[in-house]
Amino acid sequence: MTDHLASAITDYWDAAADGFDEEPDHGLRSQRTRAAWDRRLRAWAPAEPSDILDVGCGTGSLSVLLAGAGHRVTGVDLAPQMIAQAAAKLSAAGLAGRFLVGDAAAPPTGGESFDMLLCRHLLWTLPDPWAALGEWIARLRPSGRLVLVEGRWREAGQTGVPYVPGADSLPWNGGISANDLTAAVRPLVADLRVEPLSGEADLWGRPVDDERYALIATI
Numbered sequence: 001m002t003d004h005l006a007s008a009i010t011d012y013w014d015a016a017a018d019g020f021d022e023e024p025d026h027g028l029r030s031q032r033t034r035a036a037w038d039r040r041l042r043a044w045a046p047a048e049p050s051d052i053l054d055v056g057c058g059t060g061s062l063s064v065l066l067a068g069a070g071h072r073v074t075g076v077d078l079a080p081q082m083i084a085q086a087a088a089k090l091s092a093a094g095l096a097g098r099f100l101v102g103d104a105a106a107p108p109t110g111g112e113s114f115d116m117l118l119c120r121h122l123l124w125t126l127p128d129p130w131a132a133l134g135e136w137i138a139r140l141r142p143s144g145r146l147v148l149v150e151g152r153w154r155e156a157g158q159t160g161v162p163y164v165p166g167a168d169s170l171p172w173n174g175g176i177s178a179n180d181l182t183a184a185v186r187p188l189v190a191d192l193r194v195e196p197l198s199g200e201a202d203l204w205g206r207p208v209d210d211e212r213y214a215l216i217a218t219i
């Protein structure tokens with residue numbers, strides 16, 4: 001990623017960090033929404049305790065659920081303000097875990113490997129999502145899981161103004177359909193399935209009618 005784009009993306013999300021959890025599916029402040037994500041994450045994750053890497057973890061709401069379920073969680077995000085929120089949330093919940101500032105495309109976890117890699121709503125803002133997918137799979141242990149929660153959001157790109165300067169060059173700007181992501185991931189993994197998520201309003205805190213799904217792959 002160019003330094004210019006990386007710093008524009010970092011600045012955007014640092015500025016967004018304070019208000020980020022106001023969206024129901026970000027902050028998971030309602031019990032119904034939190035429980036809906038907790039059920040899905042428990043179904044997608046291997047047996048606890050597993051080592052899980054949450055890339056582009058934002059304010060860490062999903063990391064905290066996974067830590068609460070008994071997993072050893074590492075969250076990585078480019079934006080220091082997001083990481084600060086995530087660390088505070090984990091500590092307020094009295095849970096252990098680790099949050100690191102870094103690029104999800106090359107997570108700063110050295111030679112460590114993981115049982116599961118989770119990515120929610122990040123692929124659309126990566127300059128080279130194909131390279132990131134390859135890198136993530138290389139970080140997984142044998143039979144490890146890749147869980148990608150993605151979509152093609154109705155509101156995305158409607159203004160015609162890129163969310164940061166240079167964002168119009170992002171290949172999956174606005175989101176990626178389940179069919180297109182399946183085509184990108186299938187050659188890299190042993191097995192995959194897609195779970196549609198648009199129909200479960202509790203996940204989003206409201207009914208939605210655009211495409212939202214999870215792709216769960218085993219390497």
Ligand SMILES: C[S@@+](CC[C@H](N)C(=O)[O-])C[C@H]1O[C@@H](n2cnc3c(N)ncnc32)[C@H](O)[C@@H]1O
Nearest residue numbers: 013056057058077078079082102103104120121
């Ligand atoms: C839409 S938010 C999703 C946050 C979180 N995964 C969630 O679902 O609540 C996108 C996040 O990705 C982070 N991000 C964007 N580009 C990144 C990159 N190259 N590496 C790591 N994090 C990145 C942003 O800082 C932001 O926290």
